[in-house]
Amino acid sequence: MTPARWFLLVAALGAAMIAGTMFGTLRLSSIEVLHGMLGTATPMHTAVVRELRLPRVLLAALVGAGLGAAGAALQGATRNVLAEPYLLGVSGGAATGAVVAVALHAPAPLVPLAGFGGALGAVALTLLVARAAGGRGDARVVLMAGVVVGAFANAAIMVALAGADASVVRGALWWMMGSAADASWGAVCGLAVYVAIGIASLLLLARAIDVLALGEDTAAGMGVDVARVALGVYVAGALLAAGTVAAAGLVGFVGLLVPHLVRMAGARTHRSIITAAGVAGAALVVLADLIARTALPPAELPLGAVTAILGVPFFLARLRRLA
Amino acid sequence: MIVFDDVAVRYPRRELAALDGVSLEASRGALTAVVGPNGSGKSTLVRALLGRVALLRGAVLVDGESMSHGSRRALATRVAVVTQREEPAFPLDVRDYVALGRYPHLGLWRGPARADVLAVEEAIALTETEPLRGRAITELSGGEWQRVRLARAIAQGGDAIVLDEPTTFLDVGHEMAVFELLSRLAHDGRAVLLVSHQLNLVARFADRIVLLHHGHVAAAGTPTQVMQGAVLERVYDWPLVVTRDPAVGAPALVPLRSRTRGALP
Numbered sequence: 001m002t003p004a005r006w007f008l009l010v011a012a013l014g015a016a017m018i019a020g021t022m023f024g025t026l027r028l029s030s031i032e033v034l035h036g037m038l039g040t041a042t043p044m045h046t047a048v049v050r051e052l053r054l055p056r057v058l059l060a061a062l063v064g065a066g067l068g069a070a071g072a073a074l075q076g077a078t079r080n081v082l083a084e085p086y087l088l089g090v091s092g093g094a095a096t097g098a099v100v101a102v103a104l105h106a107p108a109p110l111v112p113l114a115g116f117g118g119a120l121g122a123v124a125l126t127l128l129v130a131r132a133a134g135g136r137g138d139a140r141v142v143l144m145a146g147v148v149v150g151a152f153a154n155a156a157i158m159v160a161l162a163g164a165d166a167s168v169v170r171g172a173l174w175w176m177m178g179s180a181a182d183a184s185w186g187a188v189c190g191l192a193v194y195v196a197i198g199i200a201s202l203l204l205l206a207r208a209i210d211v212l213a214l215g216e217d218t219a220a221g222m223g224v225d226v227a228r229v230a231l232g233v234y235v236a237g238a239l240l241a242a243g244t245v246a247a248a249g250l251v252g253f254v255g256l257l258v259p260h261l262v263r264m265a266g267a268r269t270h271r272s273i274i275t276a277a278g279v280a281g282a283a284l285v286v287l288a289d290l291i292a293r294t295a296l297p298p299a300e301l302p303l304g305a306v307t308a309i310l311g312v313p314f315f316l317a318r319l320r321r322l323a
Numbered sequence: 324m325i326v327f328d329d330v331a332v333r334y335p336r337r338e339l340a341a342l343d344g345v346s347l348e349a350s351r352g353a354l355t356a357v358v359g360p361n362g363s364g365k366s367t368l369v370r371a372l373l374g375r376v377a378l379l380r381g382a383v384l385v386d387g388e389s390m391s392h393g394s395r396r397a398l399a400t401r402v403a404v405v406t407q408r409e410e411p412a413f414p415l416d417v418r419d420y421v422a423l424g425r426y427p428h429l430g431l432w433r434g435p436a437r438a439d440v441l442a443v444e445e446a447i448a449l450t451e452t453e454p455l456r457g458r459a460i461t462e463l464s465g466g467e468w469q470r471v472r473l474a475r476a477i478a479q480g481g482d483a484i485v486l487d488e489p490t491t492f493l494d495v496g497h498e499m500a501v502f503e504l505l506s507r508l509a510h511d512g513r514a515v516l517l518v519s520h521q522l523n524l525v526a527r528f529a530d531r532i533v534l535l536h537h538g539h540v541a542a543a544g545t546p547t548q549v550m551q552g553a554v555l556e557r558v559y560d561w562p563l564v565v566t567r568d569p570a571v572g573a574p575a576l577v578p579l580r581s582r583t584r585g586a587l588p
């Protein structure tokens with residue numbers, strides 16, 4: 001990618017984040033936002049900026065960065081442009097954990113933890129299934145195992161929700177469509193740790209992913225331990241996905257869409273693809289969250305629905321180019 | 324340099340072994356060619372070297388060291404492999420692709436050093452792929468892609484190079500260029516192990532030929548020793564004659580039309 005494009009990408013993220021702190025039910029000017037950050041604005045403005053908008057924008061950015069980077073690495077390692085962070089059963093497992101917690105009327109702070117646990121459990125199950133099938137390093141076997149585990153998880157959700165009352169179903173649905181509304185500084189700090197560790201691990205694996213993307217035989221001949229690198233990418237990607245899911249529910253399409261965008265913008269090696277996908281993912285989710293809370297006030301749209309609506313036209317355009 | 328010692332491989336759910344007690348050696352300074360009909364076990368030999376199939380028995384040794392010990396990365400600094408099929412999933416610039424050949428030499432934190440850059444430039448020059456440098460590997464023609472893959476393997480360094488059908492998709496000129504280059508690499512001191520269907524070219528360029536048939540070594544030796552009409556006719560199951568090419572003096576195989584043979588399969 002050219003330096004100019006990198007600059008544009010980072011500028012887009014900056015602009016989205018500034019807009020995210022300015023707009024909402026209460027519209028603030030950039031000066032008011034600045035005063036709010038410094039604590040020199042009115043107490044209400046300061047509270048809105050510091051306690052509501054900033055954590056929300058940062059949380060959305062972290063969710064997007066994690067999903068974008070994880071999607072880029074997974075697409076490379078599996079050589080599959082349809083791979084995304086929610087494969088390997090992550091989404092199904094997270095939703096199952098969260099929905100079961102909601103259905104059992106667990107206290108609200110436990111729901112994300114249950115989602116996180118469900119996601120990791122599903123990934124472990126996927127990798128075990130793939131291993132039992134004898135395809136430890138074979139991306140196709142792992143992807144198929146992920147589909148199977150995901151389908152099973154979805155069935156489990158339907159069973160759990162079958163007898164639940166309307167409020168539980170609504171709560172579960174809201175969570176399954178994603179939202180950054182519950183952002184807090186605690187959630188931001190927790191997710192920041194996950195995203196930093198996850199993206200750093202993927203960047204360390206980036207060169208190996210470049211090689212792995214050439215095919216498993218070729219990669220083996222170039223000294224890549226295929227099974228180990230693939231496992232590293234799966235685990236780091238799943239941790240990122242599970243962390244974001246715990247913080248904001250399921251935000252679909254980002255991990256699938258963003259790697260395509262940055263490759264179209266000219267990112268070639270996985271070091272730049274993963275980095276750019278992190279930045280672009282952050283910008284996209286901040287923007288989507290802004291749309292989610294300002295498009296139809298006072299209602300708030302599900303974040304995952306907005307990212308999907310933003311993603312569909314892009315994929316239709318891609319499809320036309322392919323056909 | 325590279326020694327296959329009594330190697331046997333059987334794929335899961337297959338009755339017959341793909342390789343059944345194959346022994347051969349590719350030594351430094353020589354071009355060793357492995358030939359044989361489709362399904363004779365040539366590619367399995369390469370996969371065994373790559374550690375991609377489990378050995379039923381026997382061992383693959385590099386400089387006397389068993390491949391099952393030691394890391395793949397250390398091995399890759401000594402032996403470069405060009406596999407039969409490689410379909411890039413994503414566009415990568417040719418220069419970046421060739422540079423990936425240096426992967427086994429780089430540490431987790433260390434970027435390419437001067438020696439790495441030099442190796443890449445030398446490989447690009449040797450394979451005459453300079454004009455392709457800025458192109459995406461997904462946009463190359465079949466012949467260009469083969470040359471770029473060869474450049475990547477040369478950039479990988481080491482003193483052995485293994486190639487599985489490197490001249491597929493190449494026209495006569497580019498095919499000859501590849502054989503000349505491999506021959507030069509061999510005579511500069513590398514061990515070159517070449518799997519090929521091009522019997523006549525192999526007969527001209529190889530120092531040693533190993534003929535595989537149903538996972539066994541059917542014949543091995545110099546081109547003149549291996550290029551025997553009776554043996555080749557049995558292995559390839561087709562009527563043929565071996566003559567001497569009047570222009571270059573090497574043994575040359577001429578397959579005959581089927582009607583000259585009695586019963587057809």
